[in-house]
Amino acid sequence: MYQLNLGSLSLTEFLNDYWQKKPLLLKGGFKQFTDPLTADELAGLALEEEIESRIVSCVNKQWDMQTGPFEDFSVFGETDWTLLVQAVDHWHPDAAKLLDPFRFIPNWRIDDLMVSFSTPGGGVGPHLDQYDVFIIQGEGKRHWRVGMPDSNLQQMCPHPRLLQVSPFTACIDVITEPGDILYIPPGCPHDGISIENSLNYSVGFRAPAQKDLLTGLADHLIDHDVTGKRFSDNGRSAAKSVGAISDTDLNQVQQLLQQLVNDKTMLPHWFGSLITRAKHELDINEPDPHYSNEEIAEYLDEGSVLSRCGGLRCCYYQQTPDSDILLFINGDQITLPANELTTAQLVCDFTALAPEQNLHFTHSAERLMLLTSLINQGYWYFSE
Secondary structure (H helix, E strand, C coil): CCCCCCCCHHHHHHHCCCCCCCCCCCCCCCCCCCCCCCCHHHCCCCCCCCEEEEEEECCEEEEEEEECCCCCCCHHHCCCCEEECCCCCCCCCCHHHHHHHHHHCHHHHHHEEEEEEECCCCCCEEEECCCCEEECCCCCCEEEECCCCCCHHHHEEEECCCCEECCCCCCEEEEECCCCEEECCCCEEEEEEEECCEEEEEEEECCCHHHHHHHHHHHHHHHHHCCCCCCCCCCCCCCCCCCCCCHHHHHHHHHHHHHHCCCCCCCHHHHHHHHCCCCCCCCCCCCCCCCHHHHHHHHHHHHCCCCCCCCCCCCEEEECCCCCEEEECCCEEEECCCCCCHHHHHHHHEEEEEEEHHHHHCCCCCHHHHHHHHHHHCEEEECC
């Protein structure tokens, strides 16, 4: 439905010259762009308790931020505020399709689709993010300024829950129109101010910090009761000061931790589980009653189309062509035989499966059982 237009750039040139290096304006990045939702639909999502939303406003240079759900938007007036709704791809199938053109980056790196509606003058102030983002201009126009990373920038908090940066020099200064796309790498300051009522779609990417990775590893060790090796100091010399921690001891502790992190056998298990856990609520509708394998086979033979639940994270890992395949879905691990790579790719690489693709699952009782289980969990559903 949406096709990314990189202009004169090839995908390889974009990844080599711009990805995580410098910002880029893609004028007409989506040709003849049509908004997948309306401002009223976005406001409707912000009414829901389980959907994360916030409104940022600035009146007389006084910044404010309120979190949803919201019941009445009229109190904010007609200018100088922005509604932001997270993980819209979890709740709006048409909006979720905006992620597909950016899937040249692995699934585990894609975070979510944030959608914002701004009145004239609305924005969240100059700020920087620690992750890559593509910002798609929907209806209306917006004035964007984007700069390069600058260690001299000062961070400030004009409101306890707003983090902004000091004025910066812009390398991109543009008014975006429907279909224009800005690519902004991590650490690049940017500021967008709406000229008229406007919609923006932000495709964000995950960039786990060391703290998050180590916390995930620790959780995996606890969940699977993995103790690992213990500290040992065979051949130790008598301590000159019993209160001192020596460099030798610290080096040994560091090596002990490194051995754990370097365990290539355990690494894909904990990382796959960690990176596929949903960060936001999923719109899961579990069928009641559950389908039987025979019913699923019948629907597939009739040419039904399957769609994946919005925001569901699916990844797989296969070390060698002869190795078992580790399939990760929403934090859970399923082990598939080495010859089921096509099965893993269908589940992970596609957000919708056409009738001819679905027939793959009817050729094996084990495949059909897997698909039936995923449908009964609400992870996949019949869309036609």
